[in-house]
Amino acid sequence: MNVYSSEIPLPKLGRHAGKSRRPANKNINKALRTAGALGIVAFAVFLVWQIPVAATWEAHVAAWWLNPLLEKGVTSHGPYYLVWIDPDRLIAFNVTSECSAVVLIAPLLVVGAFFILSQRVSWLRGLAGIVSMLVIVIVTNQARLGLIAWATQTWGISPGYEISHRLVGSLLGIAGFIASLIALILVSGLRRARTVKEEGGLP
Template sequence: MSIPQESGEAAVDAASPARPGGVRRLTRYAAAFGGVAAAITLLLSEHWYRGVEAVVTGDTVSKWLGFPVIVSRAQQTMFFAFRGTGPSHMLGLQITLGCSSVLLLAPILLLTGVLLSLRNVSPLRVLFAAAIAGSLVVFINVVRLVMIAAMVDWWGVAAGFGWGHTLFGSVLMLLGLAAALGSFVLVLGYRGRGRVRAT
């Protein structure tokens, strides 16, 4: 009479460890789907996102450079006065899709979703790496736009916008993208000094 009871207990004990693994697997897939969905949502709402970028850029230009600024969120455009000009002589800097950080953030979110589906990668580390890389991309792009506004003030509209947007802005974004990717890889591959490999 005791043998069936023992086998039943063994069956319960053998089946119970599988449940946490299934929950973790489901959580990983849900997080991976969330990353992919976030990238798609960002691309579909890029019009709204560029309006937010215009607001953030305008606020930064006003604080860092002291320029009078008017922002049209609906047009994704920041108008700023320079060289002593007033509100009636403002230059509009429109955040187009090519000037936005949305096209750089979307791949980061997609990569995050793919990595979250892998079993041998820490989800927390992936999310931390994505947060750092995404923050760098957004910050560098805002700095680039502020730099363009400053160069327009220094060198005039034609030369300032041309050099700031085409040359210096492109170089700055390449450096920012390299820093974002480098930080992503470093965070994922970091191993603490105190960690000892099991033998």
């Protein structure tokens, strides 16, 4: 048996082989995150534009869950939810643009969009953080509307409405905003910006 040997040129495989696809994948990921962030900001703008519609829905939801809880029930009409404070006196509470949860949701959506754009959070956790924020803001604002209705029915316009709307309701709204921002940060798992330490210069 004869054995022959020959030198066949082989491609040189450096330590960076297989990394050529990384820049392309990184660009795709960046493009997707940019599109997602712009979509979230666009949704925030849409909500602000549709505040009257959102306020109407908030009034309907408040009337729905307050109806079995308050005396004589609660109904709604447009952006108003109506509560009996006396046997013959019906009060209509107007969910104005300033009272809508959208006022708090819109800026927090923009914050969430920046989180996703910064690439410091994963897609899944970023979206979960935004959903958690939405739930907290909506529930807190509904609790505020319910508190105002209950206090007014219990103690009348003064001091019930005055205290629950201007003092306690405002504090509850602020607490809800802070809690939703904390939830957005914690659930999203926001990471610090990573610093790359280079040794010996660029390879």
